[in-house]
Amino acid sequence: xxIDTLGEFDIIPDSIPAEGDVFIxxxxxxxxxxWKRCGIMADFAASFYAFTQDNPEEQxxxxxxxxNELIENATKYSVKRHGEIKVHMKLYDTVLKIQTENFxxxxxxxxxxxHIKKLTESNDLDELYINTLAGKxxxxxxxxxGLLLMIKDYNIKLGAQFHHNEETDQYKVIxxxxxxxxx
Amino acid sequence: xKKLIAGESTITFEETESLxxxxxxxxxxxxxxxxxVTDFLKESSETSPQNLTMDLRSLKFLNSSGITTLSLFIxxxxxxxxxxxxxxxxxxxxxxxxxxxxxxxLWDDVEIKD
Numbered sequence: 364x365x366i367d368t369l370g371e372f373d374i375i376p377d378s379i380p381a382e383g384d385v386f387i388x389x390x391x392x393x394x395x396x397x398w399k400r401c402g403i404m405a406d407f408a409a410s411f412y413a414f415t416q417d418n419p420e421e422q423x424x425x426x427x428x429x430x431n432e433l434i435e436n437a438t439k440y441s442v443k444r445h446g447e448i449k450v451h452m453k454l455y456d457t458v459l460k461i462q463t464e465n466f467x468x469x470x471x472x473x474x475x476x477x478h479i480k481k482l483t484e485s486n487d488l489d490e491l492y493i494n495t496l497a498g499k500x501x502x503x504x505x506x507x508x509g510l511l512l513m514i515k516d517y518n519i520k521l522g523a524q525f526h527h528n529e530e531t532d533q534y535k536v537i538x539x540x541x542x543x544x545x546x
Numbered sequence: 547x548k549k550l551i552a553g554e555s556t557i558t559f560e561e562t563e564s565l566x567x568x569x570x571x572x573x574x575x576x577x578x579x580x581x582x583v584t585d586f587l588k589e590s591s592e593t594s595p596q597n598l599t600m601d602l603r604s605l606k607f608l609n610s611s612g613i614t615t616l617s618l619f620i621x622x623x624x625x626x627x628x629x630x631x632x633x634x635x636x637x638x639x640x641x642x643x644x645x646x647x648x649x650x651x652l653w654d655d656v657e658i659k660d
Contacts, residue, residue: 396576402607424606424640431573439576470559489651496617496652503577507644509610516644
């Protein structure tokens with residue numbers, strides 16, 4: 364059952380054929396065991412698409428940063444170490460769509476839903492950034508600014524969809540980012 | 547000279563120049579793992595209470611937990627009103643070109659140089 368859809372979700376629906384289409388399925392345990400693998404996979408994904416661009420080094424750094432934030436989040440908040448994270452990258456001319464899909468614990472599901480609602484409805488992301496950091500304890504347990512920086516600094520369009528499977532009582536989060544490749 | 551190795555990155559503190567040089571790719575797993583960086587920055591700021599330069603120009607990547615760590619350090623310096631922070635950035639590295647100016651939004655006294 365779909366619980367909620369927030370932000371700019373499915374602004375390019377799956378039915379539109381892409382010019383590039385990469386699908387990765389990975390288990391959180393791979394990243395938890397060796398965190399460096401997040402960066403390795405992000406760098407791979409970035410170089411896969413960036414080398415064809417006008418300014419490949421710049422694009423590689425941007426795409427790797429976006430991809431890395433998405434898989435770090437999906438890994439940290441997956442319900443089971445042996446669960447699955449699905450990452451779908453599709454290139455549409457000058458737009459790169461990256462979608463992550465994973466199952467999260469109920470508590471994180473609620474926090475993430477509220478966080479994304481705040482992000483996608485904010486009129487002043489700079490103020491949100493400052494307030495988020497200023498309101499943190501000296502020893503915070505989580506950053507909480509990854510997705511915010513994506514939207515604020517990288518001009519990413521971001522959407523999310525939340526599902527609940529009543530049979531298994533699992534909560535699924537799908538996050539989509541649309542990066543408009545700069546030239 | 548003091549040196550901290552944090553994952554795929556290093557931070558070197560040149561005490562005589564009040565200079566912190568960041569190099570490599572800093573993508574530690576969570577805020578807890580960044581505690582060593584927080585402690586290293588705190589010790590450096592105590593050694594150089596007047597001025598401190600953070601040279602980020604060779605730092606290829608910094609994840610959001612790392613940006614949070616540097617941001618909280620800057621907010622601590624703001625609270626203590628010292629040291630004066632100068633950040634050296636490299637606009638050829640996209641994350642720096644896009645996100646380093648955020649530090650000045652946290653504390654207007656931060657000086658950012660290319």
